[in-house]
Amino acid sequence: SQQGEEDPQALSIQEGENATMNCSYKTSINNLQWYRQNSGRGLVHLILIRSNEREKHSGRLRVTLDTSKKSSSLLITASRAADTASYFCATLSYSSASKIIFGSGTRLSIRP
Amino acid sequence: GAGVSQSPSNKVTEKGKDVELRCDPISGHTALYWYRQSLGQGLEFLIYFQGNSAPDKSGLPSDRFSAERTGGSVSTLTIQRTQQEDSAVYLCASSLSLVPLHFGNGTRLTVT
Numbered sequence: 001s002q003q004g005e006e007d008p009q010a011l012s013i014q015e016g017e018n019a020t021m022n023c024s025y026k027t028s029i030n031n032l033q034w035y036r037q038n039s040g041r042g043l044v045h046l047i048l049i050r051s052n053e054r055e056k057h058s059g060r061l062r063v064t065l066d067t068s069k070k071s072s073s074l075l076i077t078a079s080r081a082a083d084t085a086s087y088f089c090a091t092l093s094y095s096s097a098s099k100i101i102f103g104s105g106t107r108l109s110i111r112p
Numbered sequence: 113g114a115g116v117s118q119s120p121s122n123k124v125t126e127k128g129k130d131v132e133l134r135c136d137p138i139s140g141h142t143a144l145y146w147y148r149q150s151l152g153q154g155l156e157f158l159i160y161f162q163g164n165s166a167p168d169k170s171g172l173p174s175d176r177f178s179a180e181r182t183g184g185s186v187s188t189l190t191i192q193r194t195q196q197e198d199s200a201v202y203l204c205a206s207s208l209s210l211v212p213l214h215f216g217n218g219t220r221l222t223v224t
Contacts, residue, residue: 031211033211033212033213035213035215040217041217041218042116042203042205042215042216042217042218043155043203043205043213043215044215045211045212045213045214048211048212088154088155090213092210092211098143098160098162098168098210099157099160099168099170099171100145100157100210100211100213101157102147102154102155102157103154104153104154105153105154107152
């Protein structure tokens with residue numbers, strides 16, 4: 001079964017706008033990661049946030065984590081056409097040892 | 113250095129045949145994961161290897177699925193008596209210390 005659920009399932013925005021994706025999970029976690037997948041390719045790691053962190057930045061990416069609500073958000077600022085991809089959250093859970101479980105993903109389309 | 117390599121990239125097989133999918137992880141990476149991704153869906157955990165420890169097989173969907181990792185490096189995922197519902201992209205990932213995961217580009221399996 002999947003640990004995380006992303007919201008929305010699909011998002012289409014204009015180039016230059018900000019994109020926000022949300023992830024909810026079910027069990028206590030050690031950390032949460034975000035990955036990007038371009039069509040027909042494997043996933044690429046973007047950013048990791050630990051359970052004792054609330055916010056993290058990397059370039060145009062901003063990730064927040066609310067462990068009380070078991071949710072995380074990924075914000076991509078000033079979107080570009082190259083940001084078109086699917087985005088997945090993944091969790092490493094205390095209860096599942098080293099099993100990393102992925103959510104269902106958000107498909108992001110950037111309109112030129 | 114080289115990334116995670118998966119072969120073949122595409123495999124078409126007839127229902128009832130056995131298939132073997134290969135994963136060459138990044139050299140030195142002790143952790144290796146197999147995931148399955150159906151069209152437009154998230155990643156379904158299949159199996160996890162960590163060093164010389166017994167693998168976590170809890171995600172294998174049936175006893176037709178098996179995997180091995182020889183010499184702590186190359187891994188082979190075998191599907192016996194393939195069914196049409198086995199059609200999916202099979203992704204392999206490796207890591208040095210649990211996270212982040214480094215993914216191959218996957219093997220697209222089509223069962224006719």
